[in-house]
């Protein structure tokens with residue numbers, strides 16, 4: 001149990017909270033009596049500043065550290081930008097997932113096939129209660145409240161989606177202004193939100209409307225164990241009140257701080273436009289370090305030129321802005337400050353150059369408080385990394401996590417796909433991008449192995465690999481469970497979810513890159529990012545961009561690899577080189593007669609031919625001989641290459657010469673004969689390993705000299721890591 005020790009400071013805070021609560025109650029009672037909204041004119045004015053967005057939030061939240069509670073007011077202005085008259089609104093109340101064992105998350109967790117099972121102890125539950133919900137004119141909407149459960153299978157008592165009904169529908173173009181009050185019990189960390197002792201990570205904490213989709217209504221899924229989030233872009237202004245000695249980190253930019261010395265409290269105001277979520281953290285144990293990303297110092301003129309050329313853009317379009325970087329790090333990790341900043345600089349640089357300039361002023365990375373289990377998670381302009389043990393040089397941690405989570409600022413943050421329904425669009429694309437940035441910035445790294453808390457890498461020099469190799473090794477054996485594009489809560493298991501949407505999707509994207517070439521792929525990714533910034537792209541949108549940029553029909557690629565459970569495996573079934581017989585046995589018609597060619601006659605003929613060439617024993621024994629090399633290729637898997645992307649087959653002969661052929665790969669097998677004056681040494685299908693997603697690379701090569709069989713040992717080399725990697729999947733979102 002993680003019970004708080006009641007000390008003097010906390011009891012003072014608790015008293016303060018009570019006094020404030022009484023004041024708030026009086027204020028509310030007064031406003032109810034007079035019909036005056038609790039939303040002051042000043043507050044309304046502050047809402048209207050900044051960039052106009054169809055959705056605006058202003059939230060005042062106070063953390064009661066002693067009771068692990070949040071008390072908050074929340075004003076929401078939502079504009080109906082569709083052509084529908086909207087009668088209701090659906091809200092996410094995520095923390096009710098941690099309320100009791102009837103919640104969808106807890107039910108899914110108890111099914112047992114999940115890696116991410118949730119353990120709850122007495123007193124550690126979390127919940128959120130909306131205690132007041134009115135229109136700005138005071139009309140009470142709370143009586144219309146109901147909890148909505150739509151996703152199959154139905155978990156009837158889940159309370160993570162709330163519906164309210166408006167007195168009259170919101171017409172197209174109209175605004176609706178809502179005034180909410182809510183209180184929440186902070187859970188002992190579950191799914192990355194919560195507390196440990198007096199450290200907090202506060203994510204998915206406020207009532208958040210779903211996304212209204214024209215003609216379809218509200219897209220607002222329950223909180224599922226294996227799913228992330230979906231929300232509209234909004235302007236946020238959030239006032240966070242915490243005990244004075246707490247260090248706060250948050251989405252957005254800090255715009256004011258006020259201290260209440262008498263009550264030992266401080267209020268931090270953060271603002272940010274055009275983000276779709278808002279998270280914050282508070283702990284007395286953070287060290288806060290700030291540094292600047294100065295673009296002109298980080299990127300050389302040549303790098304700008306090369307990038308512009310690769311992407312076919314003007315130089316100005318690839319120029320990067322400066323970014324204010326903040327690190328909140330645990331005291332015991334302060335020796336790793338430079339490692340954290342270097343990784344973040346590399347991420348801002350390469351994501352910026354390749355996918356588009358980072359559009360926000362701040363990037364905050366959080367080394368989450370000890371045992372809050374909040375590491376490896378993305379939120380707009382803020383993310384959590386995590387470094388749990390003294391890192392070793394060869395293992396690129398925390399670098400990989402920092403680069404991955406910052407990268408989500410692009411894939412999820414800016415291209416805000418529906419993470420419930422198509423998680424590969426953020427996780428798969430971002431895992432692919434992480435691999436590219438890691439390779440560029442650091443080269444290969446060793447996988448980290450931990451046994452009983454001890455990093456084995458201290459004692460054993462594990463081989464180094466690139467991300468794409470590690471991803472492939474873990475992604476190839478899960479194909480039969482689910483297609484990559486599957487709603488998150490409908491995957492067979494948490495492992496299938498993780499391996500499909502992260503590793504398999506990323507491996508497919510590396511395959512696509514090898515198929516299209518680096519430059520074309522770079523243009524695909526850039527186009528997709530820039531076209532769908534501040535929008536909600538779907539898989540279909542990604543496919544369309546691929547077709548458009550390549551000028552080809554690539555739908556087959558996605559049909560085979562993303563929308564179905566087809567194993568991709570081409571290989572060589574046999575290879576044989578046999579001398580072609582010049583003289584063959586049997587009866588032949590010769591000058592009107594039947595004549596039999598016998599073995600004796602053949603021998604005589606051969607001896608004659610040999611002596612004509614200058615005698616026996618000459619080294620030119622093979623001269624004049626012809627060998628037929630017979631090759632059988634097989635499609636072992638169900639997945640097929642596109643007809644316009646035939647497989648290459650390379651045959652290498654004993655004299656070092658090479659021959660290559662193409663196979664359209666549509667049939668189950670094909671046999672080919674090649675005639676050469678020498679025997680074959682070996683053959684390889686897909687010699688450049690374009691098809692990284694091929695589940696068995698060992699059968700891609702076939703050597704007549706047995707020793708050489710199996711050019712690639714990658715799978716075997718990494719087998720040891722698979723189990724460890726499966727576990728780490730659940731720790732890296």
Ligand SMILES: [Zn+2]
Pocket residue numbers: 404408426427430732733
């Ligand atoms: Zn991720």
